[in-house]
Amino acid sequence: MSRLSNIIPVSDLRQSAAKLLKQLKKSNEPLIITQRGRAAAVMIGVDVYEKSENEKELLRLLAMGEREIEIGEGYDLDTVLAEADALLAKEPS
Secondary structure (H helix, E strand, O other), X not given: OOOOOOEEEHXXXXXXXXXXXXXXXXXXXXXXEEEOOEEEEEXXXXXXXXXXXXXXXXXXXXXXXXXXXXXXXOOOHHHHHHHHHHHHHXXXX
């Protein structure tokens, strides 16, 4: 995790929202918002948020697959690859 150097008070957010949003999009770094000297919120750009959500979903699916394998409910690799190939073949180019 990167160090959290982008820390601003909520009053700065109120005064410079457009500038800070532009900075978020450009830097891809989180912005820590403080209120009365304490961390109150974290702002991240949409691209960073979407990437994080996709990674969480992938990890959730991998963990679910591991549990299925442990209890013998997993799928054969050849079957999974064949289904993936069929799905990819259906996608528009």
